[in-house]
Amino acid sequence: MVNMQGTAIIRDRGQLTIPDSIRKSVNWVAPLSAVTISMVNPDEIIIRPHKQQVNWDQLWKDIKKSRSAVGKGKVSASEFIQTDRESH
């Protein structure tokens, strides 16, 4: 389990600044990002990224379309990635 801690002061109207060290570690703590805030215990509040609804029907259609593109490269993409990692 990742366990990072930081200290912050709650300002007027409940405004809270997420510590820089935590903001650097997760990409969803960014300006204008929506978050879900849940109280799980009287002394514990959890902040999670707001989950966008996945349009699964559209996603599977897009996957089918993407897979239909053969391209000029005949290599296996998964094998290319392994080789690519070793070549840098």
Add this chain to the structure above:
Amino acid sequence: MRLKVVVDTSIVVKWLNQTNEKNIDIADKILDDALKSNIELLVPELAKYELGNVLLKGKLLTPKEAHTSLGIVYSLPINFVIESEDTAKETYQIAYSLGITYYDASFLTLAKRNEAVLITDNAKHQQKKISGLKVIALKDY
């Protein structure tokens, strides 16, 4: 609590391209399990760059073809995780100890730090053991 699963880029790419790929049906089962909320998918941010590069240099797709594939990357229910300084240091240690690339090690680190299972089609991952980390070959999922 949903099972946390880190998937290697070798899995994610099967959701974009199927030419000369094995175990497509198993890769789809992983995505289906995410659809059913049985699992939570985590991937290092690095994977986005690997996917872009394989479409460009490996599959030689046209921009129009690649745009469809890249759009999927950003629609998938995946939490792409940015590397922190602590994670970077741990990844370096793992890579150094196991004699693998930093890229390969970044997936092991993410799984270890999140108490997640790593599912991979990458032989390098399957050959290396880290105490307390479960690595599953795609064919065995």
